[in-house]
Amino acid sequence: MIRFEHVTKRYADGTTAVDDLSFEVAEGELVTLVGPSGCGKTTTMKMVNRLIEPTEGRILVDGEDIAASDPVELRRRMGYVIQQVGLFPHKTVLENTATVPHLLGWQRKKARARAAELLDLVGLDPSVYGDRYPSQLSGGQRQRVGVARALAADPPVLLMDEPFGAVDPVVRERLQTEFLRLQSQVRKTVLFVTHDIEEAVRLGDRIAVYGQGRIEQLDAPAVVLGAPATPYVADFVGADRGLKRLSVTPVRAEDLEQPPVVHLDDSLTAAALVLDTEGARWAVVLDDADRLHGWVSAEAVASGTPAGGSGTVRDHARRMDAWLRPGASLKQAFSTMLQHDAGWIAVLGGEDADHFLGVLTPGKLHEALRRSLGSDAEVQSVAGA
Numbered sequence: 001m002i003r004f005e006h007v008t009k010r011y012a013d014g015t016t017a018v019d020d021l022s023f024e025v026a027e028g029e030l031v032t033l034v035g036p037s038g039c040g041k042t043t044t045m046k047m048v049n050r051l052i053e054p055t056e057g058r059i060l061v062d063g064e065d066i067a068a069s070d071p072v073e074l075r076r077r078m079g080y081v082i083q084q085v086g087l088f089p090h091k092t093v094l095e096n097t098a099t100v101p102h103l104l105g106w107q108r109k110k111a112r113a114r115a116a117e118l119l120d121l122v123g124l125d126p127s128v129y130g131d132r133y134p135s136q137l138s139g140g141q142r143q144r145v146g147v148a149r150a151l152a153a154d155p156p157v158l159l160m161d162e163p164f165g166a167v168d169p170v171v172r173e174r175l176q177t178e179f180l181r182l183q184s185q186v187r188k189t190v191l192f193v194t195h196d197i198e199e200a201v202r203l204g205d206r207i208a209v210y211g212q213g214r215i216e217q218l219d220a221p222a223v224v225l226g227a228p229a230t231p232y233v234a235d236f237v238g239a240d241r242g243l244k245r246l247s248v249t250p251v252r253a254e255d256l257e258q259p260p261v262v263h264l265d266d267s268l269t270a271a272a273l274v275l276d277t278e279g280a281r282w283a284v285v286l287d288d289a290d291r292l293h294g295w296v297s298a299e300a301v302a303s304g305t306p307a308g309g310s311g312t313v314r315d316h317a318r319r320m321d322a323w324l325r326p327g328a329s330l331k332q333a334f335s336t337m338l339q340h341d342a343g344w345i346a347v348l349g350g351e352d353a354d355h356f357l358g359v360l361t362p363g364k365l366h367e368a369l370r371r372s373l374g375s376d377a378e379v380q381s382v383a384g385a
């Protein structure tokens, strides 16, 4: 969708901001450009909407060399969100959002309806915020209007330059979450500039780590973190890259352990037999509908069994309210385990969404992390970690 072919940008003073850059962003893909200040990220992005012209090489959008396109027409096909947002102070939120549709000659009513729809999509109720002016919004709300405005004409490409850079970390995280949700619906082709590796890793389908004017590595976040291509990349992503990988590695059904399972109405004798047979110290407890209830320890079962053996698991089961879905991150899994002081966390999913699939334990979590890269790269990265 966006293709850089040997693109170089040298400024008049001789600074080579971008040096022989070749890479491609696929349709619907979100690529984050990350690197230290002055490494050429913004220059790269501004060449895509021709705010800056390359010195050498060419850029194709949808197969078409943009050097031959009309810059104004080109920019209308590309949403552009920047840190300073650049909302018109004398226009309302709704008018700001409808800017590009207006420019494209949409009828006023249609443009306003579209703007209202977009505001809703970015989490701003148009009936509450539509008539406000930018000065009457918080920083985070202004950023959302910026995103809504960039999406209003439904452009296939979004260029985002530190769009969440000016807000505090809490708001920033919320905006990232909302943006990910939005992107899963609209599937734009996105180039996203940031100097924050956490943000790059969280948002990018792939991340491009910049050195001076060059991409040092362009890979999926888990690969960049698990197998950095160069010492520079390893240094840039940080010594805690192992921890960061937890947040980009999903829990998969095949990573789960299958502990013994008993039901609430099982007799303690039956439960004791199951635990004995499997040599387990605890079992997961499900209700009649096979939904998660909690767990029961072998000790509790044993302590109840001599008393005539008439008791059921229900009398000794403990509740476990925490669980995850497949696809949750290993970080979420680990954090939930810590929060509940538990050595395992149940994973529910399947056709009825609440089916018990198995449990993730710290051992399985470690295995999942090791496997996420494929064995060779991982062995090296673990050895070198």
Ligand SMILES: Nc1ncnc2c1ncn2[C@@H]1O[C@H](COP(=O)(O)OP(=O)(O)OP(=O)(O)O)[C@@H](O)[C@H]1O
Residues within 6 Å of the ligand: 011, 012, 013, 015, 016, 017, 035, 036, 037, 038, 039, 040, 041, 042, 043, 044, 195
């Ligand atoms: N108009 C210009 N004339 C000369 N040099 C420039 C010009 N614009 C940018 N540069 C230089 O080009 C290099 C790359 O700049 P660029 O803005 O692309 O970096 P960046 O990675 O986006 O940095 P930041 O994260 O600080 O925004 C820097 O060394 C910068 O000083």
